Amino acid sequence: MLKKLPRFILILISLLSTIYTYGQDAPESSLEETGIWTGAYIKVRFSEKLGYYGEHHYRVRNDLDDVNSFYGRPRQIYNRAGLNIFFNDYFEAVIGPTMVVNFSPEPGSDQYEPYTIEHRIWHQWLLKMPMMGRVKIYHQFRFEHRWKRDNNIGAEHDYTNRYRYKMFAYIPINKKKIEKNTLYFSPSFEIFMHSGASIAYNPFEDFRTYNGFGYVLNNQITFFAGHMWTLGQKSSGYQYKESHILRFNIFIGLDTRKNSNKMPKINLGY
Structure with a gap:
């Protein structure tokens, strides 16, 4: 059975297993957050080369007294937008602003401001690999320049840079390729590094595995x-x-072109 799996899937399973095992054995590693993230990913095609890309999230986290509750406090409102540039069928880029609302870790406490506003500039490159059987693989490089401040009263802004690499795949389940009414599985992992005056001993910011199932309703909705x-x-x-997050997303793809190519390609998001 394992010999029939694409080599990429075997490598991914091995890598994720190794990192997860390391996470369990990491010194002083502890579960600090659970939560639920809901998001809308929007792509609008203006022309053959240009379009709009947006991510709009509402995130909540566990109750202050129960780390396993997944719900109890607002965490963030997250808005990322950008100009989507399509170079060819295998490479595209995005550049634009981000605004994040960070809510207080202890709602109602006099120690924290109810919320703070964080501004970012971001840009990314997306490389799409040719099909490997039924598997479509992507490599995403994302860079963020962040002006952030803690919710502590009187905290100053802190400028940092974040560097992200994500590898993910789309694997159709009930059909040979992803099209209308397709159920698919998507495994992924992402590495986060960051730098700045306040970053001394922790250049490794985060590692994420995000795996789930999608359903393509039509060319516009997933x-x-x-x-x-x-x-x-x-x-x-x-x-x-460590954290465990449940995520629920909708991907919306629109096309404003007035020609025979108006129908957009199926939007699976990033």
Whole structure:
């Protein structure tokens, strides 16, 4: 059975198993957060080369007194937008602004501001690999320049840069290729690094595995639900934190072109 799986899937399974095992044995690693993230991913095609890309999320996290509750406090409102540039069928890029609302970790506490606003500039490259049987593989490189401040009263803004690499795949289940009414599985992993004056002992910000199932309703609408596990390095450098997040997304693809190619390609999001 295993010999019939694409080599990419075997490598991915091996890598994720190794990292997950490391996460379980990491020194002073502890579960610090559970949560639910809901999101809308929107792509609008203006022309053969240009379009709009947006991510709009509402995120909640566990109750303050129960780390396993997944729900209890607002975490973030997350809005990312950008100009989508299509170079060819295998490479595209996005550049634009991000605005994040970060809510207080302890709602109602006098120690924290109810919310703070975080601004970012981001850009990314997306490389699409040719089909490997029924598997479509992507490589995503994302860079973020962040002006962030903690919710502590009087905290100052902190400028940092974040560097992200994500590898993910789409694997149709009930059909040979992804099209209308297709159920598919999508495994992924992502590595986060960051730098800045405040980053001394923890250049490794985060590692994520995000795996789930999607359903393509039509060319415009795709639904996706999955589980994300993260392992992050604390500022001490030798302490680690974990989280378990349930994610529910909708991907919306629109096309404003007035020609025979108006129907957009199926939008699966990133």
